[in-house]
Amino acid sequence: MHLxxxxxxxxxDGFSKQMLLVxxxxxxxxxxxxxxxxxxxxVPGKLQFAGEMAYGFVRNSxxxxxxxxxxxxxxxxxxxxxxxxxxxxxIYGAIPVIQLPSFSHVGGAYVLAVIVxxxxxxxxxxxxxxxxxxxxxVPSGVPVYILPIVIPIEIISxxxxxxxxxxLRLFATMLAGHLIVMIAGSGIEFLVxxxxxxxxxxxxxxxxxxxxxxxxxxxxxxxxxYVFTLLTAIYIEGALHADSH
Amino acid sequence: MNQLIISAATAEAANPLVPNPWxxxxxxxxxxxxxxxVVKFVVPMxxxxxxxxxxxxxxxxxKAEQAQAEASxxxxxxRQQLTEARAEANRIREEARAExxxxxAELKEKAASESARITAQAHVQIESERQAAVVALRSEVxxxxxxxxxxxxxxxxxxxxxxxxxxxxxxxxxxxxxxGVAK
Numbered sequence: 001m002h003l004x005x006x007x008x009x010x011x012x013d014g015f016s017k018q019m020l021l022v023x024x025x026x027x028x029x030x031x032x033x034x035x036x037x038x039x040x041x042x043v044p045g046k047l048q049f050a051g052e053m054a055y056g057f058v059r060n061s062x063x064x065x066x067x068x069x070x071x072x073x074x075x076x077x078x079x080x081x082x083x084x085x086x087x088x089x090x091i092y093g094a095i096p097v098i099q100l101p102s103f104s105h106v107g108g109a110y111v112l113a114v115i116v117x118x119x120x121x122x123x124x125x126x127x128x129x130x131x132x133x134x135x136x137x138v139p140s141g142v143p144v145y146i147l148p149i150v151i152p153i154e155i156i157s158x159x160x161x162x163x164x165x166x167x168l169r170l171f172a173t174m175l176a177g178h179l180i181v182m183i184a185g186s187g188i189e190f191l192v193x194x195x196x197x198x199x200x201x202x203x204x205x206x207x208x209x210x211x212x213x214x215x216x217x218x219x220x221x222x223x224x225x226y227v228f229t230l231l232t233a234i235y236i237e238g239a240l241h242a243d244s245h
Numbered sequence: 246m247n248q249l250i251i252s253a254a255t256a257e258a259a260n261p262l263v264p265n266p267w268x269x270x271x272x273x274x275x276x277x278x279x280x281x282x283v284v285k286f287v288v289p290m291x292x293x294x295x296x297x298x299x300x301x302x303x304x305x306x307x308k309a310e311q312a313q314a315e316a317s318x319x320x321x322x323x324r325q326q327l328t329e330a331r332a333e334a335n336r337i338r339e340e341a342r343a344e345x346x347x348x349x350a351e352l353k354e355k356a357a358s359e360s361a362r363i364t365a366q367a368h369v370q371i372e373s374e375r376q377a378a379v380v381a382l383r384s385e386v387x388x389x390x391x392x393x394x395x396x397x398x399x400x401x402x403x404x405x406x407x408x409x410x411x412x413x414x415x416x417x418x419x420x421x422x423x424x425g426v427a428k
Binding site: 016059084 | 293
């Protein structure tokens with residue numbers, strides 16, 4: 001499932017197209033937001049307005065609404081970086097020549113999920129000490145005789161499954177989208193090559209389907225960036241206010 | 246496209262859930278760099294702009310309130326000045342009216358005194374003229390009478406002393422006669 005490397009050319013391992021795209025995404029995001037934020041005018045220009053809209057979306061609609069309170073500002077940089085890093089890397093999949101969402105390779109999704117995992121557990125311990133693990137796994141108000149069942153479920157769902165689903169959700173949607181577009185392309189190519197005119201004609205149907213799937217994938221690419229960031233915010237909020245859950 | 250299919254086929258043996266450690270490294274490094282830039286520059290710059298904007302808006306409101314207060318103070322002052330000006334105008338009008346009345350009275354008085362003076366002067370002149378006329382008439386009448394009497398009598402009455410005596414007696418008689426008539 002790996003594309004051929006750029007350096008050395010065509011080898012199974014090495015510097016791949018996916019790595020280049022990841023680095024490019026950092027350059028794109030940093031350049032855009034540094035340019036947008038540079039002027040700092042009270043009445044923003046078009047670029048600054050776009051940057052402020054994007055920044056304000058993560059700051060207010062994700063960080064402020066989910067985490068809330070006075071301490072949401074501390075987590076805005078992380079959420080902001082995550083959202084646009086994932087968004088740009090996903091959108092690659094919808095750009096005709098590039099056609100490769102970086103997170104269709106599972107490694108990147110693992111890395112981000114682990115960063116988030118460490119972050120929210122760290123926040124929980126920082127806020128509540130080691131008591132945090134009790135707060136996170138023993139729900140209050142549950143009858144004692146059910147606890148032997150509930151506690152293992154909570155441990156599994158919070159500490160084992162959560163990072164896995166968090167990373168695989170992103171990876172799987174991107175891989176599936178990538179595969180669908182690729183399969184549709186191959187299918188069209190195959191059908192067009194057929195001798196039978198009727199079979200050849202069916203390629204149009206596949207093309208129509210492929211375009212529809214392409215639109216759906218574009219939506220999912222943006223949606224998954226939002227979902228990943230939103231879940232991060234929810235995990236952080238849960239760790240911050242573990243004692244009130 | 247063929248190459249894609251080939252590469253997909255060659256990778257078929259590989260499990261898609263097994264990550265490429267180099268890719269993980271690149272993502273980690275890339276994200277770290279991005280996170281650093283965001284923490285260091287992007288977020289502070291945007292927050293600074295937001296804070297400045299909020300301050301500008303709040304400052305604008307304060308400024309507007311101040312302007313409004315100034316405007317109402319100016320209006321108050323203007324009204325006060327208007328009232329003062331009206332009072333001043335009234336006062337001046339009253340003064341002018343009083344002064345006018347005074348001048349009119351003065352003029353009337355002056356005219357009256359002037360007319361009185363002219364009348365008195367006229368009286369005096371008339372009196373003196375009359376006196377002069379009386380004196381002139383008396384001497385004329387005397388001369389005339391004596392001349393006439395002399396002619397009638399044929400005797401010269403040229404003697405002044407006698408003549409004057411005769412005339413005076415005649416005039417005295419005339420006056421007593423006149424006085425008797427007037428009574």
